Amino acid sequence: MTPAFPAKQTINLALIALLVWLHFGGGGVLPVAAGPISVLVVEETADRDKLTAGQLDIIGSNAPDGARAYLKTHGEPDPLRVVDKDDSLSQDDPKWQAAFAAKGATVPWLVIGRGGKVMLSEAMPADAAETMQTLKRFGGQ
Amino acid sequence: MGSQIYRGETVYDHTNFGSLIGDGRTVHAGGEDRLLSRLPEPPGHDRREYSRPFSESGIKIIPRSEWSDRIKDQEKQKRRISDIQFWPALDQNGTPQCWSNGVAGAAATCRVIMGLPYVQLSPASVACPISNGTSGGFEGDAVRYGKDHGWAPSSIFPQHATGRSLLNDPKVVDSRPKFMLLEVFDLGDDYDALGTALLENLPCLAAFPDWSHVTEICDLLEIEAGSYGCRGKNSWGNDWGGKNDAHSGGFYTFREKSGPHCRPDGIFALRQITPHPGTEYLKAA
Numbered sequence: 500m501t502p503a504f505p506a507k508q509t510i511n512l513a514l515i516a517l518l519v520w521l522h523f524g525g526g527g528v529l530p531v532a533a534g535p536i537s538v539l540v541v542e543e544t545a546d547r548d549k550l551t552a553g554q555l556d557i558i559g560s561n562a563p564d565g566a567r568a569y570l571k572t573h574g575e576p577d578p579l580r581v582v583d584k585d586d587s588l589s590q591d592d593p594k595w596q597a598a599f600a601a602k603g604a605t606v607p608w609l610v611i612g613r614g615g616k617v618m619l620s621e622a623m624p625a626d627a628a629e630t631m632q633t634l635k636r637f638g639g640q
Numbered sequence: 641m642g643s644q645i646y647r648g649e650t651v652y653d654h655t656n657f658g659s660l661i662g663d664g665r666t667v668h669a670g671g672e673d674r675l676l677s678r679l680p681e682p683p684g685h686d687r688r689e690y691s692r693p694f695s696e697s698g699i700k701i702i703p704r705s706e707w708s709d710r711i712k713d714q715e716k717q718k719r720r721i722s723d724i725q726f727w728p729a730l731d732q733n734g735t736p737q738c739w740s741n742g743v744a745g746a747a748a749t750c751r752v753i754m755g756l757p758y759v760q761l762s763p764a765s766v767a768c769p770i771s772n773g774t775s776g777g778f779e780g781d782a783v784r785y786g787k788d789h790g791w792a793p794s795s796i797f798p799q800h801a802t803g804r805s806l807l808n809d810p811k812v813v814d815s816r817p818k819f820m821l822l823e824v825f826d827l828g829d830d831y832d833a834l835g836t837a838l839l840e841n842l843p844c845l846a847a848f849p850d851w852s853h854v855t856e857i858c859d860l861l862e863i864e865a866g867s868y869g870c871r872g873k874n875s876w877g878n879d880w881g882g883k884n885d886a887h888s889g890g891f892y893t894f895r896e897k898s899g900p901h902c903r904p905d906g907i908f909a910l911r912q913i914t915p916h917p918g919t920e921y922l923k924a925a
Contacts, residue, residue: 526908545699546698548698548702558753558841562718577917577919580755586822588915590818590833590915591916608664
């Protein structure tokens with residue numbers, strides 16, 4: 500007996516749905532439910548002078564539109580770490596250990612997590628606005 | 641002579657420095673008689689045992705030609721170290737522990753720059769094992785103790801404590817590894833290195849030999865075009881000095897090149913402290 504929806508048709512429908520979603524605002528970014536986030540920035544502290552102004556802002560700015568202020572309202576409890584790539588986080592909360600384990604090979608690196616699970620791990624954008632956009636994608640507007 | 645006030649904060653130079661030093665050993669400030677208790681570096685003291693020269697930090701000295709623009713950018717983006725200090729200034733409260741307060745203040749700031757929650761680190765937890773907390777000291781000894789043994793939070797080791805009774809308290813012993821200094825640089829009396837460290841958001845501390853005092857140093861400032869100074873955070877209580885937007889007090893400014901009184905020495909920059917949340921010590925703080 501032939502199934503009502505053969506496997507090939509199901510795959511085609513899924514592909515069409517994906518294309519439609521990408522066309523209407525998906526922008527190539529998978530949707531995520533917004534909620535409180537934790538943010539880990541991994542840097543090479545000896546190379547801090549190589550960070551862009553935008554990266555320094557993410558790390559250190561207390562401006563109302565900066566990451567630290569954003570995380571006060573959209574972050575999990577204890578929502579930020581800025582650590583060296585060679586640090587040991589063995590004494591820190593397990594969520595930070597998990598985030599640190601997900602770091603990439605380059606610095607500075609950005610890891611976003613929620614509930615101890617890593618949601619995004621990528622090279623940190625040079626531009627602060629781009630990083631804030633990424634944080635808001637996971638943490639909400 | 642330049643301005644004596646910068647954005648509401650007193651700028652100290654050779655003309656008004658006398659108000660800070662009293663009789664040379666004690667000055668009445670912030671409602672208390674403040675003991676000026678910094679001692680010179682002891683003979684044989686080796687800073688290399690616990691710190692590295694700033695030249696080994698990997699950070700290039702920022703040319704003075706860039707200072708003005710960078711300072712303006714830091715101010716605009718609220719990226720100065722003082723911009724994130726939302727906690728009240730330490731208060732020595734009559735103890736001769738400035739040399740330990742300046743270090744503990746900078747270490748607590750270092751934690752917050754790393755994203756860790758603010759925990760007040762007890763200056764006395766380092767001063768007591770070194771000097772019983774009842775006599776003056778050298779800031780390098782406090783830096784070394786923080787690196788070798790760590791601090792206890794003020795919630796379990798009161799910041800004004802003296803004596804040795806708390807040193808073997810199991811809670812105190814258990815807490816120290818959670819608050820250890822991991823990386824510290826010795827800047828000597830190099831003002832260009834100090835400016836660079838502050839522009840790169842490394843909290844510093846400095847001694848002022850003619851003041852016999854040590855404080856945390858937060859920001860590099862341009863008081864007038866081409867004239868610089870450093871903003872410190874004193875440990876004479878929150879009502880002394882200027883306040884930031886979060887009503888955190890203790891801020892003052894020393895103008896550069898305004899005589900030997902205002903020349904910082906014994907400058908250290910802190911870069912890493914144990915990544916431990918320390919939230920179990922917040923409730924009682």
